Amino acid sequence: MAPGNASSIHRFGQEAKQRMELARRQVAMAVGAKPDQVIFTGGGTEANNLAIFGSLRPGKRHVITTAVEHPAVLSPAREVEATVVPVDGQGLVDPDEIRRAIRPDTALISVMSVNNELGTIQPVGEVLAIAREHGVPVHTDAVQALGKTAVPAADFVTVSAHKVYGPQGVGALVARMPVSKVTFGGHHERDRRPGTENVAGIVGFGAACADLTAPEASLRDRLEELILERIPRTRVNGRGAPRVGNTTNVLFEGIEGEPLVIGLDLKGFAVSSGAACSSGAVEPSHVLTAIGLSREDARSCLRFSLGRGNTEEQVVALVEALEPVVARLRKLSPAYA
Numbered sequence: 056m057a058p059g060n061a062s063s064i065h066r067f068g069q070e071a072k073q074r075m076e077l078a079r080r081q082v083a084m085a086v087g088a089k090p091d092q093v094i095f096t097g098g099g100t101e102a103n104n105l106a107i108f109g110s111l112r113p114g115k116r117h118v119i120t121t122a123v124e125h126p127a128v129l130s131p132a133r134e135v136e137a138t139v140v141p142v143d144g145q146g147l148v149d150p151d152e153i154r155r156a157i158r159p160d161t162a163l164i165s166v167m168s169v170n171n172e173l174g175t176i177q178p179v180g181e182v183l184a185i186a187r188e189h190g191v192p193v194h195t196d197a198v199q200a201l202g203k204t205a206v207p208a209a210d211f212v213t214v215s216a217h218k219v220y221g222p223q224g225v226g227a228l229v230a231r232m233p234v235s236k237v238t239f240g241g242h243h244e245r246d247r248r249p250g251t252e253n254v255a256g257i258v259g260f261g262a263a264c265a266d267l268t269a270p271e272a273s274l275r276d277r278l279e280e281l282i283l284e285r286i287p288r289t290r291v292n293g294r295g296a297p298r299v300g301n302t303t304n305v306l307f308e309g310i311e312g313e314p315l316v317i318g319l320d321l322k323g324f325a326v327s328s329g330a331a332c333s334s335g336a337v338e339p340s341h342v343l344t345a346i347g348l349s350r351e352d353a354r355s356c357l358r359f360s361l362g363r364g365n366t367e368e369q370v371v372a373l374v375e376a377l378e379p380v381v382a383r384l385r386k387l388s389p390a391y392a
């Protein structure tokens with residue numbers, strides 16, 4: 056790996072710069088943008104913050120977003136004046152709700168491309184058309200779309216390397232419009248994101264972007280079919296919406312997601328229960344409550360993400376491991392009658 060600082064003019068620096076610029080072209084190609092529109096950041100979270108705070112202008116400080124965004128959008132949105140638009144029972148936003156939320160001082164509309172918990176694909180193209188009519192820029196958090204489905208050509212697009220088999224801690228904001236920097240220092244990244252670039256991470260991100268393969272939905276469908284067939288009182292969240300092929304979110308009535316995660320971990324399967332522990336209490340996922348689940352049901356869901364190299368045998372083994380864990384937990388659960 057080139058150890059140089061990409062801003063240095065000596066040979067080592069220039070070698071690092073060349074590699075970084077190759078990665079910039081690779082990332083740009085993967086999202087259908089121009090290389091000079093790619094601003095490398097320390098991940099998706101930073102890119103979302105840059106898009107939101109960097110779009111604010113005098114007299115334009117209002118942001119529109121949706122109830123199912125990742126905290127990396129919802130938290131910065133809470134720091135500004137924001138309208139958070141609800142979603143339907145499948146997790147989809149109604150573009151007309153976005154239209155109704157637009158105000159003269161709206162600086163940005165931020166709608167994610169693909170939801171990280173449900174895998175549902177939002178109608179970002181329709182949102183873009185509405186925003187164009189009103190001259191409002193659109194940001195899309197495409198962290199979960201890259202490599203899985205088409206990345207919308209929004210004015211600002213967030214991507215993150217570690218969701219496409221690249222390294223952790225590196226991402227990019229693709230900016231097709233000017234964006235104001237939100238941290239201050241040197242003039243890196245065309246004066247939009249100061250600080251010495253993470254060349255090794257960026258090179259890894261570029262390589263990952265040059266090697267994207269969209270997941271097949273067939274394995275996910277098989278997993279859902281087996282769970283619904285073998286385990287009673289289960290339901291797939293967001294199943295009625297267009298979805299990417301790797302994610303499924305399943306409700307197991309009457310039990311908590313956390314012990315299910317632990318039970319499966321002991322059997323060698325890594326899954327996630329969208330709930331997060333905050334101040335000692337397990338908070339249900341805001342995405343699942345936004346689609347209408349009760350707090351109790353939202354705590355009873357698991358998210359399964361299938362990746363490269365997963366096989367049908369593994370899917371079958373997973374369901375075989377899941378059945379007895381669910382049965383045991385339900386026996387112990389007063390909520391499962």
Ligand SMILES: Cc1ncc(COP(=O)(O)O)c(C=O)c1O
Pocket residue numbers: 097098099100101125127167169170171196198199215216217224225226
């Ligand atoms: C939809 C979405 N946005 C943003 C992020 C945050 O990206 P990063 O972890 O690179 O900061 C994630 C990560 O899980 C995500 O799923």
